[in-house]
Amino acid sequence: MATARDVADRAGTSTATVSYVFNNGPRPVAAATRQRVLEAAAELDYKPNAVARALSAGRSFSLGLLIPQVRNPFFGTLTEHLENVARAHGHLLLIGDSAGDPAQESAHIGSFIERKVDGVVLVSLLAEPAIRRFSSAGVPVVALHPVPDGVTVSTLSIDYVAAAEAAVDHLLSHGYKSLAVLTGPEDSPGTAQHRAGVERALQAHPKTTVRYQAGPVSRFAARDAVRAWFQQKRPPRAVYCATDEQAFGVLFAAWEAGLKVPEDVAVMGVDGTDECAVTIPPLASVRQPVDEIARRAVDVLLAAPDREAARVVLDYELVPRTSCGC
Amino acid sequence: MATARDVADRAGTSTATVSYVFNNGPRPVAAATRQRVLEAAAELDYKPNAVARALSAGRSFSLGLLIPQVRNPFFGTLTEHLENVARAHGHLLLIGDSAGDPAQESAHIGSFIERKVDGVVLVSLLAEPAIRRFSSAGVPVVALHPVPDGVTVSTLSIDYVAAAEAAVDHLLSHGYKSLAVLTGPEDSPGTAQHRAGVERALQAHPKTTVRYQAGPVSRFAARDAVRAWFQQKRPPRAVYCATDEQAFGVLFAAWEAGLKVPEDVAVMGVDGTDECAVTIPPLASVRQPVDEIARRAVDVLLAAPDREAARVVLDYELVPRTSCGC
DNA sequence: CTGAAAGCGCTTACAG
């Protein structure tokens, strides 16, 4: 591979000038000189070595994304959007899938830090320790989930409590008298929020029976978790799921048990992934503005580093579809 | 952040020794010296800078994965497996999602090369040009799809022709007399193979009516593509899809049209993703050994670089489920 | 407007 040295020699300039041309700065280059450099570079098929660039510039032009599971369509969509935005800013996206395993999450944190990512978009299993490690390494972080008040990070998310309340209120306004609530793990950052929202909704619908269930965010685990409910003589009339991914498993369990959705049991998810439109039946959900999340997350990370931590709350959208009874 | 220089000073050694300790070589270090280095490193919370390491060692300890779409569960699963294997080998996985767009694919190829990835796992839209760019940059590649004979790359895949034949033969052995075939884009690497397999299967089942349809590998595009079929007076009795992702859309279209699967129309996919187990109804498919693919792909990439291109053919497994009529 | 040179933080031949 040709190096800046080769290009400089051929163009009769210094490597500094080659750098100025390829980075459009920080110093100006005379048009004629720039021309010679670009020609030499083209002739030699020169591509700047991003590794060397990162070492000397002190930034890697890469962002890290740490999520529990790429296969979850919400995170898949987020990944796609973030990658587009990152690329538009000249950054590469490194992705770390923790598979719901703190040890894997920890390994990814280490390799993101070692590789000097310029920032991290975080959906963490253990928000606090993760955030601390990044911030003590000087890596900017934006978390996409609720974070305890003491911790200083930028945060970007919908109001989960309000979203849960709106969803459950919508469900119960159909007159359903029994509700089941399926959330992510007991100790995961969002679970308490979802439950608080449910409780708030219940105030407007007293006499509703409720049961709660926590579990891994996976359609398979969700199916297994609710199977027992659906075999009872009186299955819950409505199920609220903290994620679409889990709702997919609930739809399956209902089908498997011979229950019709929404006639026998209504189902609602959260995330509003595109996949909801082609489930059987189509899944009602609360849509998160994933495109806006991606755009603003990158903005926050690449903003002036001295800018203080921002807590941005985004709008959600209730999307009724067949599964809730509409 | 502490550097090797800091550690060396504190331990009273040279940076060379620090390097030998952290890399377990290439030169031996006396036990007492190693001890001092490790203590100093722990005290300073030293983490080697991976960027500097990559520049001087000439390898980045990262692998690239270039796929058309992370959201497709097959690629999602592949990503998860590859990441695990890569991590076990001390490598990070960079992922490039081309979103079915050659321009994006091309951009990712450029950034993988610039960032000096040690190897690339490729599922390409335009196999040939992609492979050429990597090989002219000296980056090892393993392709997971069929590649024209002239091109020299390592290849790792099932025999798509045989898989398609087995799947279609299985479908038609139920006595279905009309078949629809939905593949990826007309010019994508696998489409010709799937069709050839279908044609071979048809020889054993003459008098079968067949229609072919090519389109984007997306459940949404697939739904749209087959809608018209399902509104005809005589919809196809069986549908073979080149990917599970497309089959998911076909299941939805059938439901939407009021057709029962498998009673009115049988459906079969290819890839054998876990998600097939929870579709409505469960989707018959041809399973690809994704764990083995991931393991061997990394082996091929990290093997001695002088090893010649290998063309490995892996076993597939026919997995009947409700959707095909079993 | 541009060059010579130091430096980013490692690794690895060269010496001993």
Next chain:
DNA sequence: CTGAAAGCGCTTACAG
């Protein structure tokens, strides 16, 4: 067994 030093390929103050 270990150190001093060159070098990986860039960027960026320092000079002019």
